[in-house]
Amino acid sequence: MAFIEVEKINKKFQKGKNTTHVLKNVSFNVQKGEFWVVAGPSGSGKSTLLSILGSLNEPDEGKIMVDGLDLFSLSHDERALFRLNYLGFVFQNFHLLPYLTALENVLLPTLAYPKKLNKKDEALELLKILGLSGKENKYPRELSGGEQERVAIARALIMEPDILLADEPTGNLDSKTGEEVLNIFSELNRQGKTIVMVTHNLAHLQYATHALFLKDGEVLEIKTLKEVN
Ligand SMILES: Nc1ncnc2c1ncn2[C@@H]1O[C@H](COP(=O)(O)OP(=O)(O)OP(=O)(O)O)[C@@H](O)[C@H]1O
Numbered sequence: 001m002a003f004i005e006v007e008k009i010n011k012k013f014q015k016g017k018n019t020t021h022v023l024k025n026v027s028f029n030v031q032k033g034e035f036w037v038v039a040g041p042s043g044s045g046k047s048t049l050l051s052i053l054g055s056l057n058e059p060d061e062g063k064i065m066v067d068g069l070d071l072f073s074l075s076h077d078e079r080a081l082f083r084l085n086y087l088g089f090v091f092q093n094f095h096l097l098p099y100l101t102a103l104e105n106v107l108l109p110t111l112a113y114p115k116k117l118n119k120k121d122e123a124l125e126l127l128k129i130l131g132l133s134g135k136e137n138k139y140p141r142e143l144s145g146g147e148q149e150r151v152a153i154a155r156a157l158i159m160e161p162d163i164l165l166a167d168e169p170t171g172n173l174d175s176k177t178g179e180e181v182l183n184i185f186s187e188l189n190r191q192g193k194t195i196v197m198v199t200h201n202l203a204h205l206q207y208a209t210h211a212l213f214l215k216d217g218e219v220l221e222i223k224t225l226k227e228v229n
Pocket residue numbers: 013014015020022040041042043044045046047048049200
């Protein structure tokens with residue numbers, strides 16, 4: 001059994017009278033420690049696939065198993081707990097809360113945890129590892145794009161998720177800063193984190209172990225790029 005099993009996912013969106021078939025029988029298996037890039041042109045269904053993988057969105061048909069859990073047979077609350085325990089999300093627009101400091105943003109997921117958690121030391125350590133020492137009490141508007149993205153990465157890691165899901169994490173960054181962020185992903189993957197990252201930039205394939213190419217909602221090709229470390 002694979003760590004993540006995606007089986008014949010279908011998703012349609014209704015826009016007025018028109019139906020768009022956004023994902024068509026998408027299937028693939030991810031093993032623990034792999035780094036998958038989901039690539040494809042704009043509108044090919046990449047973000048929709050990632051949101052379904054993150055159980056933020058439901059497919060019309062198909063099944064996703066993560067670590068033996070059937071995501072779409074879980075209740076709403078069980079799914080929220082699954083996300084908290086298994087997943088870290090990183091988005092293109094950072095999605096930081098503007099009225100919270102860097103440290104408070106990193107600690108945000110711990111507030112959602114049913115039991116009281118004190119992760120302040122871990123949060124400070126993560127910010128340090130990500131090169132943000134001295135910026136803990138800054139607000140997002142006082143940070144550069146790359147720094148905001150690193151805060152978002154620290155927030156995604158605070159609950160120690162097995163899986164990191166990233167949607168165009170370098171989309172709003174200049175190429176040098178983008179490369180720094182991808183090197184962080186690469187290092188996290190080397191340490192064993194399973195990563196699925198959406199990108200339209202084929203240069204990003206060099207960081208991944210596997211690539212899935214989508215076109216018009218269909219899997220065009222799945223490629224193994226290198227062995228898992
Ligand atoms: N909530 C929604 N309602 C209706 N249509 C949607 C919705 N979300 C996505 N779509 C449509 O589904 C298709 C795929 O969108 P998606 O964002 O998954 O593609 P993408 O490959 O990530 O594109 P991009 O690279 O431009 O972000 C597009 O035609 C989009 O307009």
